[in-house]
Amino acid sequence: MPDVGHSVLVLIQRVGEDDWELVRDVRLRAVRENPQIFGASLARENRFVESHWRMRLRTSPTWIAVDDTGTGRGIVQMLQEPGSPIDDRHVISLWVAPESRRQGMGWALLDAVRQAAAADGARTVSLWVVDNNHAAGDLSVRAGYARTGERQALSRDGSLTEERYVLTIVPEQTS
Numbered sequence: 001m002p003d004v005g006h007s008v009l010v011l012i013q014r015v016g017e018d019d020w021e022l023v024r025d026v027r028l029r030a031v032r033e034n035p036q037i038f039g040a041s042l043a044r045e046n047r048f049v050e051s052h053w054r055m056r057l058r059t060s061p062t063w064i065a066v067d068d069t070g071t072g073r074g075i076v077q078m079l080q081e082p083g084s085p086i087d088d089r090h091v092i093s094l095w096v097a098p099e100s101r102r103q104g105m106g107w108a109l110l111d112a113v114r115q116a117a118a119a120d121g122a123r124t125v126s127l128w129v130v131d132n133n134h135a136a137g138d139l140s141v142r143a144g145y146a147r148t149g150e151r152q153a154l155s156r157d158g159s160l161t162e163e164r165y166v167l168t169i170v171p172e173q174t175s
Helices: 017-033 042-046 050-059 105-119 134-142
Strands: 010-015 062-067 072-079 088-096 124-130 146-153 161-168
Touching: 010 017, 010 105, 017 042, 017 050, 017 062, 017 072, 017 088, 062 105, 072 105, 088 105, 105 124, 105 134, 124 134, 134 146, 134 161
Parallel strands: 088 124
Antiparallel strands: 010 062, 062 072, 072 088, 124 161, 146 161
Protein backbone atom coordinates (compact mmCIF):
# COMPACT_ATOMS: atom_id res chain seq x y z
CA MET A 1 0.00 0.00 0.00
CA PRO A 2 1.45 3.40 -0.97
CA ASP A 3 2.25 5.87 1.76
CA VAL A 4 -0.63 8.35 1.52
CA GLY A 5 1.42 11.05 3.20
CA HIS A 6 4.17 10.78 0.58
CA SER A 7 3.82 13.22 -2.28
CA VAL A 8 5.19 11.80 -5.50
CA LEU A 9 6.70 14.28 -7.92
CA VAL A 10 5.83 13.63 -11.53
CA LEU A 11 7.48 15.04 -14.61
CA ILE A 12 5.72 15.05 -17.97
CA GLN A 13 8.44 14.63 -20.55
CA ARG A 14 8.40 14.32 -24.30
CA VAL A 15 10.37 11.21 -25.15
CA GLY A 16 12.39 10.24 -28.18
CA GLU A 17 13.70 7.11 -29.81
CA ASP A 18 16.34 6.51 -27.16
CA ASP A 19 13.56 6.24 -24.56
CA TRP A 20 12.00 3.26 -26.35
CA GLU A 21 12.43 0.89 -23.38
CA LEU A 22 10.58 3.23 -21.00
CA VAL A 23 7.80 3.70 -23.57
CA ARG A 24 7.61 -0.05 -24.16
CA ASP A 25 7.35 -0.76 -20.43
CA VAL A 26 4.57 1.81 -19.86
CA ARG A 27 2.66 0.81 -23.00
CA LEU A 28 2.82 -2.93 -22.18
CA ARG A 29 1.62 -2.26 -18.64
CA ALA A 30 -1.23 -0.13 -20.00
CA VAL A 31 -2.34 -2.81 -22.46
CA ARG A 32 -1.96 -5.55 -19.82
CA GLU A 33 -3.98 -3.68 -17.17
CA ASN A 34 -6.59 -2.02 -19.41
CA PRO A 35 -6.88 -4.10 -22.60
CA GLN A 36 -10.44 -2.92 -23.20
CA ILE A 37 -9.34 0.67 -23.92
CA PHE A 38 -6.57 -0.13 -26.38
CA GLY A 39 -6.94 -1.44 -29.90
CA ALA A 40 -3.98 -3.70 -29.25
CA SER A 41 -3.18 -7.22 -28.24
CA LEU A 42 -0.69 -7.75 -25.43
CA ALA A 43 0.61 -10.90 -27.12
CA ARG A 44 1.25 -8.93 -30.32
CA GLU A 45 2.88 -5.94 -28.62
CA ASN A 46 5.08 -8.23 -26.51
CA ARG A 47 6.63 -9.44 -29.77
CA PHE A 48 7.63 -5.95 -30.93
CA VAL A 49 11.39 -5.46 -31.15
CA GLU A 50 13.46 -2.35 -30.53
CA SER A 51 13.18 -1.14 -34.14
CA HIS A 52 9.38 -1.14 -33.94
CA TRP A 53 9.33 0.92 -30.73
CA ARG A 54 11.83 3.38 -32.21
CA MET A 55 9.74 3.74 -35.38
CA ARG A 56 6.65 4.39 -33.27
CA LEU A 57 8.47 7.18 -31.45
CA ARG A 58 9.72 8.69 -34.73
CA THR A 59 6.21 8.86 -36.17
CA SER A 60 4.12 9.93 -33.15
CA PRO A 61 5.15 12.55 -30.60
CA THR A 62 4.96 10.81 -27.22
CA TRP A 63 4.94 12.02 -23.62
CA ILE A 64 5.52 9.94 -20.51
CA ALA A 65 4.62 10.87 -16.94
CA VAL A 66 7.63 9.80 -14.86
CA ASP A 67 7.68 9.77 -11.07
CA ASP A 68 10.62 10.67 -8.83
CA THR A 69 11.88 7.07 -8.99
CA GLY A 70 12.05 7.09 -12.79
CA THR A 71 8.98 4.87 -13.13
CA GLY A 72 6.61 5.64 -15.99
CA ARG A 73 3.13 6.37 -14.61
CA GLY A 74 1.33 7.53 -17.74
CA ILE A 75 1.55 7.93 -21.49
CA VAL A 76 -0.02 9.85 -24.34
CA GLN A 77 0.73 10.13 -28.04
CA MET A 78 -0.31 12.62 -30.70
CA LEU A 79 -0.68 12.19 -34.42
CA GLN A 80 -2.12 13.79 -37.49
CA GLU A 81 -4.79 11.25 -38.33
CA PRO A 82 -5.06 10.30 -42.01
CA GLY A 83 -8.18 11.84 -43.52
CA SER A 84 -8.51 14.47 -40.78
CA PRO A 85 -8.15 18.20 -41.42
CA ILE A 86 -4.53 19.33 -41.71
CA ASP A 87 -4.97 21.59 -38.66
CA ASP A 88 -6.29 18.84 -36.35
CA ARG A 89 -4.11 16.69 -34.11
CA HIS A 90 -5.35 13.50 -32.54
CA VAL A 91 -4.75 12.09 -29.05
CA ILE A 92 -4.05 8.35 -28.84
CA SER A 93 -2.89 5.94 -26.15
CA LEU A 94 -3.79 8.14 -23.18
CA TRP A 95 -3.31 6.07 -20.03
CA VAL A 96 -2.47 6.71 -16.37
CA ALA A 97 -1.46 3.96 -13.93
CA PRO A 98 -4.34 3.10 -11.58
CA GLU A 99 -2.37 4.09 -8.46
CA SER A 100 -1.67 7.51 -9.99
CA ARG A 101 -5.15 8.43 -11.19
CA ARG A 102 -7.06 11.47 -9.94
CA GLN A 103 -3.83 13.35 -9.24
CA GLY A 104 -3.81 15.58 -12.34
CA MET A 105 -1.57 13.36 -14.45
CA GLY A 106 -4.12 12.75 -17.24
CA TRP A 107 -4.81 16.47 -17.34
CA ALA A 108 -1.08 17.24 -17.59
CA LEU A 109 -0.60 14.71 -20.38
CA LEU A 110 -3.51 16.19 -22.35
CA ASP A 111 -2.08 19.67 -21.77
CA ALA A 112 1.29 18.57 -23.19
CA VAL A 113 -0.52 17.49 -26.37
CA ARG A 114 -2.49 20.75 -26.50
CA GLN A 115 0.68 22.82 -26.22
CA ALA A 116 2.50 20.77 -28.87
CA ALA A 117 -0.50 20.92 -31.21
CA ALA A 118 -0.73 24.70 -30.80
CA ALA A 119 3.00 25.06 -31.47
CA ASP A 120 2.49 22.92 -34.59
CA GLY A 121 -0.21 25.30 -35.88
CA ALA A 122 -3.19 23.08 -35.13
CA ARG A 123 -6.59 24.63 -34.48
CA THR A 124 -8.14 21.55 -32.89
CA VAL A 125 -7.21 18.44 -30.95
CA SER A 126 -9.54 15.46 -31.07
CA LEU A 127 -9.87 12.13 -29.31
CA TRP A 128 -12.27 9.20 -29.16
CA VAL A 129 -13.75 7.92 -25.91
CA VAL A 130 -15.38 4.50 -25.58
CA ASP A 131 -18.94 4.94 -24.29
CA ASN A 132 -18.41 3.00 -21.07
CA ASN A 133 -15.16 4.79 -20.16
CA HIS A 134 -16.79 7.44 -17.97
CA ALA A 135 -13.54 8.52 -16.31
CA ALA A 136 -11.97 9.34 -19.70
CA GLY A 137 -15.10 11.20 -20.79
CA ASP A 138 -15.16 13.23 -17.59
CA LEU A 139 -11.44 14.04 -17.86
CA SER A 140 -11.84 15.12 -21.48
CA VAL A 141 -14.73 17.48 -20.69
CA ARG A 142 -12.87 18.95 -17.68
CA ALA A 143 -9.85 19.49 -19.96
CA GLY A 144 -11.99 21.56 -22.33
CA TYR A 145 -12.96 18.98 -24.94
CA ALA A 146 -16.52 19.16 -26.28
CA ARG A 147 -18.60 16.13 -27.12
CA THR A 148 -19.42 16.13 -30.83
CA GLY A 149 -22.11 13.46 -31.00
CA GLU A 150 -20.07 11.84 -33.79
CA ARG A 151 -20.07 8.13 -33.07
CA GLN A 152 -18.52 5.01 -34.51
CA ALA A 153 -18.32 1.34 -33.68
CA LEU A 154 -14.99 0.15 -32.34
CA SER A 155 -13.11 -1.69 -35.05
CA ARG A 156 -11.92 -4.35 -32.57
CA ASP A 157 -15.36 -4.87 -30.99
CA GLY A 158 -18.43 -3.86 -32.98
CA SER A 159 -20.63 -4.20 -29.89
CA LEU A 160 -18.98 -1.08 -28.41
CA THR A 161 -19.17 2.47 -29.69
CA GLU A 162 -17.07 5.54 -29.09
CA GLU A 163 -17.66 9.26 -29.37
CA ARG A 164 -15.38 11.93 -30.78
CA TYR A 165 -14.46 14.86 -28.52
CA VAL A 166 -12.81 18.03 -29.83
CA LEU A 167 -10.80 20.79 -28.17
CA THR A 168 -10.56 24.12 -29.99
CA ILE A 169 -7.16 25.66 -29.46
CA VAL A 170 -7.38 29.29 -28.46
CA PRO A 171 -4.28 31.21 -29.58
CA GLU A 172 -2.39 32.58 -26.60
CA GLN A 173 -2.43 36.34 -26.37
CA THR A 174 0.93 38.08 -26.39
CA SER A 175 1.35 41.42 -24.74
